[in-house]
Amino acid sequence: MFSLTPPQLFGSKKDGVKQAEIQGLLKYGWHTEAMVLTAIRGELVVIPVEWSWLTLSRVLFSRQEVMKWNGWGYSDSRFLFNKKGQAEFTGRRYRLSGMVLPSLKDWFESTFGASLQHKSPATATLNASAVPFPSLNEAFLQDLKSTGIPFSHEAEDRVFRAHGHCLHEIFALREGKFGRVPDLVVWPNCHEDVVKTVDLACRHNVCLIPYGGGTSVSSALECPPDETRCIVSLDTSQMSRILWIDEKNLTAHVEAGIVGQDLERLLNESGYCTGHEPDSMEFSSLGGWVATRASGMKKNVYGNIEDLVVHIKMVCPRGVVEKSCQGPRVSIGPDIHHFIMGSEGTLGVVTEVTIKIRPMPEYQKYGSVVFPNFEQGVACLREVAKQRCAPASIRLMDNAQFQFGHALKPQVSSIFTSFLDGLKKFYITKFKGFDPHHLCVATLLFEGDRERVLQHEKQVYDIAAKFGGLAAGEDNGQRGYMLTFVIAYLRDLGMDYYVIGESFETSVPWDRVLDLCRNVKERIVRECRERGVQFPPLATCRVTQTYDAGACVYFYFAFNYRGLADPVNIYGRVEHAAREEILANGGSLSHHHGVGKLRKHWMPESISDVGIGMLKSVKEYVDPDNIFGSRNLL
């Protein structure tokens, strides 16, 4: 359509061009002048700005270059069963990458009743012709062009931003089915771009759905099917700069589109970190964390997002909302940050955030403790919380999850290691009398200066010993955390073999943790049976965070759906029942995943009608025309 001036090669990442240098360039206004600096297939290039909003934008801003369009994570990383029937994890990005996992197949087949003979492969490529044709608001488009903000209405770009990672979303993609998808994707480059975009959206009555990392598991990114206006996905990925670091106050001012792993890496270069590590941190964005009230694995040291944030700038239809100072704590009425945090894209777009930073920890140590049963483990975690000596992270897996973790053990390299493993197992099960079908494992992560860590470690192990816990080594601990990052990849493997599943979470007072875990697992099993699932499901849980007054509990739930006509529907009903059980047992609607559209059904009973009214009145003032029309939350 258009002839392009050949892009001027600026230098590639591989050539060692430092992010900071590029940032410097950007800061000096490259992108607002004649040229735009961006990346094509990992290469950094500069192109004339007048082209950027046209056909080029598709290549320019496509994450799908490195990520799967119908599954989790990087395209090069996936589990598969090789010709020998052994499980393998491909790629080179993770500790498990390139390894063979000899016990996974047996675990997989015996847990789910699945078989490698029965495959349910996904549609290989995205069929653009099956994607609904975009309904564009021409006036809006015309004005947008004049701002120079890049956009695209290519099917691939739109599909990629039409979903999060709920089971039903991924399942539909694998089948090549597309519902309502955004009509347009825009890539604002800075706060001002967002102000312009929102302004235009208001002027032309266009629906905006902010898009950060796309890791939502609450249907928050789903487009309302009955939305008749043009839906624009506002992708914040280009706003990913650290604008300044304040070493005196230990804060950093960061654009909200930055992805977790980039933020940590860039801060690490200056010797700092935020310490905020949600399980999705490889892909999720700072703005997304703020908008969903995210929680990080190491919150015991660094705090959750609400503890980390010092200042937020958000663009709303009514204008820009922010505080006028960076005081560490204020008493100036209800905290407006709490309207923003958890607003899930219904009020505006978070563009810039000032976040606390910490010097990088000197020393890190993993650890693990085996308990004779889950009850003892929970009692130990409760005691640790009571004494307020929780390590950076402490998590307790139930027996099923412990076995799951074991199935992910890579092939042992020497006879000696396998002998040692055997010895360990003998010691725990025979000598100490732990029942392998009841024992469970807590994984630990300590951080700080070396001496303190060692001292802290001793304190925690001493408490554990009072509850019958035995130290079980660093390796088990580390493997536990690794599971977190690969579990989402494992779901894709399951879906290749008729197994579907998902995780969900809650928070609950200490005295109800055990009852809630037992009842929810049992409810899942019962619901599956009653709904005709032919094989017993996997229903397992772990306690992932401890607080003074309670804990966060995380469930994994999966089943083999062979023989079911509408597995996703059944899956949804079982998950719905499980959530009802959680609420009936004193659990919360969500600890950190958010409400989205998946759970908004329970909002009135969760926060009372008056509470709903409060939120509604804020929405009505801030966004009277429902420009941010994702319809999450309310």
Added chain:
Amino acid sequence: MASNTLYSPRDPALKKRDDFEDILEERRSSSDLRYALRCYVPVVYKGIAPCKPGVLKTAVLQSDRLRHVVAEMSKETGESADVIREEASGILEEMAHRLRLGTVRFFAYSLSKAFKALFQRVRVNEDGIQRLQQSIQEHPVVLLPSHRSYMDFLIMSYILYTYDLSLPVIAAGMDFLGMKIVGEMLRMSGAFFIRRSFGGDKLYWAVFSEYVKTMLRNGYAPIEFFLEGTRSRTCKSLTPKLGLLNIVMEPFFKGEVFDVSLVPISISYERVLEEALYARELLGVPKPKESTSGLLKARKILSEDYGSIHVYFGHPVSLRSLAQGRINRSQYNLLPRHIPRRPSQETQAFVNETAYRLVRLQEENMVLRPWVLVAALLLQNPDGVDMERLVEQTSWLRGLAVSFGAFLDWPDYVSASKAVASSLALHTGLVRTEGGRAQLAMEPKEPGSPEEDLFDRAASVLSCASYRNQILHVFLRPALLGMAMQMAEASRKDDIYSCFSFLRDVFSNEFILCPGGTVQDFDEACYMLTKCAAVHVQKQEVVATEKGQRILSFLTSLFQPFLKGYQVGPAPFLELVDYPRELTCYEALSSDVQKNALAALLRMKVVRKLKV
């Protein structure tokens, strides 16, 4: 697996029921001693090893609930917490069971001997046993037998022992502890003892409820208690008491257990051991105090034939399924669970309704002998009836009862004349057959004072009535409709409904009529009577058919004694002097009827209680 279908009001006659096996048969052919000493390894709840009674007591005394109540009472009364705790420990000591296998084996041996002497057969539905076994492994189980006799809980434990099921812990009245040795032996076979009334005693309530809940929560053993609260002296079910049912439901409401299986059990006796005693009790002779010597004196009953016992284990009812959509469990989220609080109105209504449903389930699976039909007919013919006519009527009544869903133990190959004859033979004390006529035995053997004669006559009428009562639940709803039609004196459906509703209200202390179920009961009654072509139900009208006259007049006269009893109220005695042959009025002498009538009048605010 527990089912959530309680009963279907539509077509009760189609209800499918299990077959019975006689468990005494094997006892008659093999060694009782070996049976008592055999290896006994019951299945348990989710593989949990039952803890020792001592551990259980400690758990109760150290529970949050009890600690909370002790601290509160100490604050209120100024008494030191230690003293109160000591008191609690004393209560628990008095209450708790001490299950010992040795004692169980002793009972297994001696009961085998006793049962073989007393009964022809003890018949059990084995399918029900299998369902129970399944339930015990899945969820905590609550056994809810009907209560007609002291034998009930002995029989229950005996059957569970026979089938290698966990022995239940049984809530028993404190009266049994009055029996030396025997009381303690019952304790060692799993009974725990509760005071009959402890209204305001907070500590007692806390110890008691925590004790029961602790056993339920950790699946220690099935918990057994009688919904009716006490033995029914009249052989018709008593309206349920809710205290214990509330307690066993609470752990589910509070999420402490996933579910609770409620198992209704119907124990039907061909002849109740306490038959003669009951009639006297109803006429005002006080209940003999439970005592060991009394028990030994009662040995003479061993020489009599008490026919068969049928024990029907109903389908376990899942409390979770019942509560689905009725109880919002999150109402318990905002208060620590050990702090006691009054159940909400919706909860109370739910517990009440469930209790009624469970008693109805017990009623439905009560096995009825042909004699019950004969007794009902004899009571309607005080002057006696020709054998031929009696056989014909019994046969007719059989058809009607079966079509209304009665669980009749009357195999097809037994002819009506045979069934009537053998019924009369087993109950010679109550009927006289002379010259081809059968008549209630009313005339005293040796004439005494008029009062004594009257007493004897009333006693035999009440004994006979206790058999007829067994079948009332089958006819209750259609009969109420029949009576309502008579009362309304018009065929407008609305009028009949309001009469029906009134009668139902009046009799709700007398029969098992769940509050709030009027519409459903009315529909059920219409359906049943339409089915046997006794009435035509149209949009606006309910009309009796030609053929229906016989059915309707039978039904109304079946319930006549109660109507009469409620009408005459406090003055039946006078009437009896004038009309000594008016049979229905003898029943008005029953203290049970009087008590219920008074309760109904109080409830309906017709009379008021004044403290004297």
